[in-house]
Amino acid sequence: MTTATDGDTTSDAPASGGNATRRRLDAAQEVLFPTREQYVEVVAGLRDEGFEMCADLCAVDYLTHPGRSLPDGVAPERFEVVVNLLSLSQVRRVRVRVQVPATDAVLPTLFDLYPGTEAMEREAYDLLGVVFTGHPDMTRILLPEDWEGHPLRKDYGVGRVPVQFKGAPGPR
Amino acid sequence: MTDTTDTGAADGVPHTDTVLPAPVSGATYDEATGTGTERGLIIETSEGAQELFPRKETEADELRREAGAVLRLPEGVVINADDIDIEQSDDETMIINMGPQHPSTHGVLRLMIELDGETVLRTKPVIGYLHTGMEKTAEELTYVQGSTNVTRMDYLSPLHNELVLSLAVEALLGIEMPARSDWIRMLMVELNRVSSHLMWMATNGMDHASTSMMIYGFREREMVLAFFEKTTGLRMNHNFIRPGGTAADLPDGWEDDVTVICDTVLPRLDEYDELLTGQPLFRQRSEGVGNLSAEEALALSLTGPLLRSTGIPWDLRRAMPYLRYDEVEFDVIVGTFGDNFDRYSIRLNEIRESIRIIRQIVEKMPAGDYRVQDKKVTPPPRGRIDESMEALIHHFKVFTEGFRVPEGEVYVATESPRGELGCYLVSDGSPKPFRMHIRGPSFVNLQALPLMMRGGLLADAVVACSSVDPVMGEVDR
Numbered sequence: 119m120t121t122a123t124d125g126d127t128t129s130d131a132p133a134s135g136g137n138a139t140r141r142r143l144d145a146a147q148e149v150l151f152p153t154r155e156q157y158v159e160v161v162a163g164l165r166d167e168g169f170e171m172c173a174d175l176c177a178v179d180y181l182t183h184p185g186r187s188l189p190d191g192v193a194p195e196r197f198e199v200v201v202n203l204l205s206l207s208q209v210r211r212v213r214v215r216v217q218v219p220a221t222d223a224v225l226p227t228l229f230d231l232y233p234g235t236e237a238m239e240r241e242a243y244d245l246l247g248v249v250f251t252g253h254p255d256m257t258r259i260l261l262p263e264d265w266e267g268h269p270l271r272k273d274y275g276v277g278r279v280p281v282q283f284k285g286a287p288g289p290r
Numbered sequence: 291m292t293d294t295t296d297t298g299a300a301d302g303v304p305h306t307d308t309v310l311p312a313p314v315s316g317a318t319y320d321e322a323t324g325t326g327t328e329r330g331l332i333i334e335t336s337e338g339a340q341e342l343f344p345r346k347e348t349e350a351d352e353l354r355r356e357a358g359a360v361l362r363l364p365e366g367v368v369i370n371a372d373d374i375d376i377e378q379s380d381d382e383t384m385i386i387n388m389g390p391q392h393p394s395t396h397g398v399l400r401l402m403i404e405l406d407g408e409t410v411l412r413t414k415p416v417i418g419y420l421h422t423g424m425e426k427t428a429e430e431l432t433y434v435q436g437s438t439n440v441t442r443m444d445y446l447s448p449l450h451n452e453l454v455l456s457l458a459v460e461a462l463l464g465i466e467m468p469a470r471s472d473w474i475r476m477l478m479v480e481l482n483r484v485s486s487h488l489m490w491m492a493t494n495g496m497d498h499a500s501t502s503m504m505i506y507g508f509r510e511r512e513m514v515l516a517f518f519e520k521t522t523g524l525r526m527n528h529n530f531i532r533p534g535g536t537a538a539d540l541p542d543g544w545e546d547d548v549t550v551i552c553d554t555v556l557p558r559l560d561e562y563d564e565l566l567t568g569q570p571l572f573r574q575r576s577e578g579v580g581n582l583s584a585e586e587a588l589a590l591s592l593t594g595p596l597l598r599s600t601g602i603p604w605d606l607r608r609a610m611p612y613l614r615y616d617e618v619e620f621d622v623i624v625g626t627f628g629d630n631f632d633r634y635s636i637r638l639n640e641i642r643e644s645i646r647i648i649r650q651i652v653e654k655m656p657a658g659d660y661r662v663q664d665k666k667v668t669p670p671p672r673g674r675i676d677e678s679m680e681a682l683i684h685h686f687k688v689f690t691e692g693f694r695v696p697e698g699e700v701y702v703a704t705e706s707p708r709g710e711l712g713c714y715l716v717s718d719g720s721p722k723p724f725r726m727h728i729r730g731p732s733f734v735n736l737q738a739l740p741l742m743m744r745g746g747l748l749a750d751a752v753v754a755c756s757s758v759d760p761v762m763g764e765v766d767r
Binding site (some may be wrong): 179202261274276 | 465589604697699700703716724766
């Protein structure tokens with residue numbers, strides 16, 4: 119696993135109501151890069167460390183941007199699942215980024231650790247086609263259940279398919 | 291609703307839909323047996339149904355979730371489906387559809403509710419009726435155009451959406467913002483919180499059958515919207531807060547307008563107190579209804595008034611201050627019991643706190659620029675275009691190509707009236723976002739509905755849904 123910290127911590131500018139300008143990233147953004155095998159273990163460890171809440175989970179398709187900067191030792195894959203954990207007690211955020219290959223876009227679910235990821239994982243599946251194994255209800259959430267394709271993938275064209283409703287004859 | 295203890299077919303409820311059809315037209319599916327292999331086939335071909343199946347067909351996993359046993363269990367404990375009280379047979383329960391067109395669902399939310407008489411057993415929110423692919427759209431728009439898109443997500447607090455996108459873009463750009471733009475943004479966002487909560491007070495009142503509250507809430511909200519119209523040109527979907535500052539400075543005499551709003555709304559909140567807070571009927575309807583515990587709220591990732599109603603003092607304005615929230619005084623309102631009444635009082639008192647913040651902003655508003663003077667990000671003023679060739683070029687570039695944002699990714703969160711509104715932004719160095727994900731608080735908060743409604747009455751389900759305060763534009767995006 120690889121750890122990286124980016125962002126600035128210069129928010130401790132003097133607290134004045136005057137004209138002082140200041141940079142505004144509120145905290146250093148802490149990012150972890152576990153492999154797919156370490157993923158659940160790492161998140162479970164973070165939960166025990168005091169990250170009580172999974173604030174957000176989403177997926178990104180890096181098909182058209184393969185050369186993104188990643189720390190050494192992390193091989194870029196097409197998909198990336200990004201989990202934002204929040205610790206209310208330590209007032210701290212941590213981001214977990216997992217690489218998911220296109221040929222086998224499968225990741226274990228976090229539902230057993232954070233039940234709040236239920237809808238978020240369904241959204242990631244619906245829009246990007248990353249399947250979360252062990253999820254109790256891995257179905258589409260925003261699109262109709264007979265929709266074909268996953269629109270937030272980069273190879274899903276924009277405006278390629280006209281407005282589609284169930285039962286209406288489609289172009290395909 | 292009339293007495294529905296009979297079987298679903300005989301009670302005459304128009305929305306009754308006791309026997310759900312097989313999720314797709316797969317003719318091989320056998321309704322009577324509901325064998326697993328057939329289900330598996332259907333799920334493969336249809337990429338999953340969103341239906342609430344009759345109880346005998348529901349898998350243990352799903353039952354476990356619907357039964358409210360969503361909470362993390364101690365290590366090593368496995369849930370046995372037999373432990374959950376599911377003794378009711380299909381004959382005695384019925385599944386009804388509430389929505390997507392229903393006045394109490396605050397938009398196009400569809401709730402599939404399984405009822406035993408009038409008692410709610412299972413609830414499944416079905417969403418997506420308002421999905422317009424705004425995250426995909428965002429990838430086709432430049433950063434300059436982006437706020438036009440996001441402002442339409444949560445249409446009751448559009449300025450919060452614009453703010454979170456702008457903060458994310460500015461974090462990636464690494465630019466320093468002038469003080470006045472921060473304070474203008476805070477003023478607008480707090481006014482927006484007032485209008486959003488007033489709107490909620492109105493609709494919540496209506497769900498409690500208090501139609502006068504609806505009229506009052508809309509009346510007060512109208513004052514705030516009038517100020518928005520004066521400042522931004524529009525009542526909603528303002529596109530006022532943009533990456534790099536705001537679209538314009540505040541209009542002349544804004545202090546008086548804002549003070550009039552504060553002076554009018556504040557005493558009217560006391561009238562609401564008289565109308566609702568002290569009302570025995572209202573209290574009986576809302577106290578002890580839709581309970582949530584702190585553990586449940588944390589496990590389900592609930593934020594905003596839902597989380598605070600369980601007694602957790604978590605407000606991003608206080609905990610992780612953005613803009614200049616560390617320079618104003620306000621209280622974080624916290625409940626105790628996590629019921630509907632707590633959520634009502636939290637929102638009512640948050641209006642008071644917002645007004646307190648607004649009064650401080652009026653006093654402290656500094657002079658200066660309302661947007662950053664970085665020619666690459668901010669278009670030049672109109673007057674400069676006639677005089678300067680460079681200004682014309684910059685203007686042209688900003689509005690055609692847009693500005694380039696350094697490669698990187700960032701997650702920024704703000705406290706919207708509904709909870710944590712986050713923006714995860716990935717840039718590949720081009721003028722358009724590579725990926726923009728909005729973490730909508732209502733989308734996540736909706737997960738609490740099955741838990742809040744379970745075991746309650748159908749009439750309380752309407753109120754519980756209202757107290758989550760879902761805005762479907764943000765849920766579906």
